[in-house]
Amino acid sequence: MENTHHTGGHAAAHAEEHSFDKKAIWRTFWILLIITIVELVLAILHFSTGFPPKLLLNGTFIILTLAKAFYIIAEFMHLRHEIRNMIMTIAVPALLFIWFIAAFLWDGDSYRNLRNRYDPYHKEQSMPKKAPEHEGAKPGELH
Amino acid sequence: MANVVPANQKWWTGGKSPFNVEYGKLMMWYFLMSDAFTFGAFLISYGTVRFSSNSWPDPNYVFRSFPVIGEMDIPLAFVSLMTFILIMSSVTMVLAVAAGHANDKKGVIKWMLWTILGGLAFLGCQAWEWTHLYHQGAWWGRNPFDNIDGTAASTNFTNFFFTITGFHGFHVFSGVIINIIMLIMTIKGVFERRGHYLMIEKAGLYWHFVDLVWVFVFTCFYLL
């Protein structure tokens, strides 16, 4: 009978000599590069004109980031070419991040509201007294 | 899926890997899942603290310098360069893996060299950025940057920045070390004698993961 120890390495070493298409690699590279440039342009645009509005901008950033992550995992890490069940063992645990993120941020937001409501001193300290532009200092200026 | 296997192949009956993958690669993948939770926890903590703060410094303003040129008014130019370097080194890494599949020792050596170089370049950039921020007065427990609305910021902007980029940098560093070891083993012909370059592939997975994390760090710290 076959010794199970071997089979893993054996099968894999030989059965995987298919893919790694150089064209796909470079295509992925261009996609990643273009997305990054788009992100950069959007950031600069927002910085100098205030457009697009922050919320829309952040939503776009998150979507673009997930797109980049997808390409890195699928193409560079070659996951797209693995057996479907293996993909599932990676993808299903990754879904745990949804509630991980949602619950944490939700409670972080709630914590801010609670402090603002019950700790007036904290609120006074961390809310702008007047619009910062009038002080002549740029936002985020060194002090 | 693209894998070339007979459709009626019974994968789960035992006696073979159900994923047609050798155990080391499987362990690497699941290690990366684990590490993703480490990074995830850091980034989510950062998000939580940011959500619980009334205001936060503006990254476009903080990260707007470039070496030599100095304070440009183009925000994020330097970090974009760093991102480009890391993506580029990911490409060279895949090319090394591909060369390994073709049992092309010369190709592996060439592309591994480029990858290591990319990693070192990235680390260099990070060192410059850290030094620059340090000279502006930023460090763990010290934050010279005001919030975007002009109020005084807590130190958590810099606390998280240095902790998370530091942890990422540590991963890049260990990735470079791993890649150097792989390069040496390749040059010595270890993999050639083995008949396959699976080790390069595993190192590659790690390297791409480092790139992947950077994508998220980039978004969370520099864009959002």
Add this chain to the structure above:
Amino acid sequence: MANDSFHGHPEVVTTHEVHHDEHHVHHHKETFITKYVFSQDHKMIAKQFLITGMIWAIMGGLMSVLFRLQLGYPDQTFPWLEDILGRWARGGKISVENYYALVTMHGTVLVFFVLTGGLSGTFANLLIPLQIGARDMASPFLNMLSYWFFFGGSIVMLASLFIQTGPFSGGWTFYPPLSALGDASPGSKAGADYWIIGMALFIISSLLGGLNYIATILNMRTKGMSMSRLPLTCWALLFTAILGVLSFPVLLSGVLLVVFDRHAGTSFYLADIFVGGKALPNEGGSAILFQHLFWFLGHPEVYIIILPAMGLVSEIMAINCRKPIFGYMAMVGSLFAIAILAFLVWAHHMFVTGLNPFLGSVFVLLTLLIAVPSAIKVFNWLTTMWRGNIRFTPAMLFAVGFVSLFISGGLTGIWLGNSTLDIHLHDTYFVIAHFHIVMGVSAFFGMFAGIYHWFPKMYGRYMNNSLAYIHFWVTLVGAYLIFWPMHYQGLAGMPRRYFDYSQWLSFSQFSDLNKFISTVAMIVFAVQLLFVFNFFYSIFKGRRVTSTNPWHATTLEWTTPVRPGHGNWPGEIPEVHRWAYDYGKDGRDFIPQTEPVGPNESKHH
């Protein structure tokens, strides 16, 4: 030659140099070091985990005896305490700081080092390769490292008991600010750093182990061992490993941020704090963030503790009822459901932190959902026993005890899972009762069941039955006597983690009860020493096992020789033809997994 297939395919073994060297061990003489210390044999590593875990269990148990002494007899002094504890108990009375240190270390040691490391470390190592039909773990080398990281973590944690300012004393949950500010208490000084280092090593150990268990179960199953033929032990250990691999890193991150708060002047978890009447400059952090991170691990952790016990119990039940396990697929499905839900409910530990009430209600819903798969499991154990031809071996008794305890403790979980009730019950003895019964004692019962059952496989001898029966009855009765009354104390509002309850009128009514509990605790502890004696005595003097399959079980570990060498099967690895639960089928008492399905056999799996 028997080992031919073992050493065959030289061109393939190349990815397995580690194994390759290992497999020659049959021919080479093993030294003491390679056989007993830096062993790469999963069976030896299992024993290492078990014995280290036992040493920790004795120490952790002793700690509880010491602080129960304080709780039961708050007005008395015990001069001999000063003799053994020195400055920890000046004048024969444990000091407040050291009381907290004892409570904290008791929790840390038992949760992590005994019921996680000791339990899944032992049985994952022992059973996975044997039951799936593999020579060893996927990577015996990393497996060895896993033990030695565990050992290193143990040493650091142990060392913290002996330093000047004492071990960490802020509770096993390591909440800041007690963990983050050295000035907050004596235990918050070096003891907290030791705790962090010890736990970091422990987490690395659990990661190395967990990755190995997963890869082994997926990749190394012998021919015919499909996933649906796996014994439930392996399923449970697989889910345990997954839980660990995905949740421990979050604790690591959370604790790393504590390191920065301690030593780099950051304020991740700190804001608005006064220490010794002085306001600290830290601003902007949130102590609640740590609780989120901790319990993101902490809740899966309780299932990391209980799932292996569930697996062991399921297996032992079927064997000793001479019946197939009831609802095999439901058992697997409920393990899966528990594993998923374990990640979604962490904030039920935080209902009274100021957690957003609406968010809390979502956590209530998710928490109560866990009752469903839990109930499915209980139902299946009961129906497995129903009309079974039960053999009351010590292992079986402990398995039945496990089910009893799991029901008792699970029911109180449903109380606590309702945030409105939890406002009253949180941080009272009710919680202590809940988790000691459902997790502490029942996981120990699963572990005892496993040890009694697989002792013949580990050492080729039986443990003594009479001692085992005494051990069982005293422990079962004692555990209920200790923890059942705590429910009433908790309902009456008695908070946990207090040094002396006699100061409060409303709690001094419990002083006799507290004495009673403490007395029973000491008796139960003494009986555990009896178990330890039985264990070590039987290793050398126990009745010898003469047949390879003493329990008439179906699984593969009983097809190996009585004392298997490294590699487990002297010849080829057996092939599997059926599931693990063919008991009492077609008029036969049991049919081993290795037996091909006969032409006239009734419906098979």
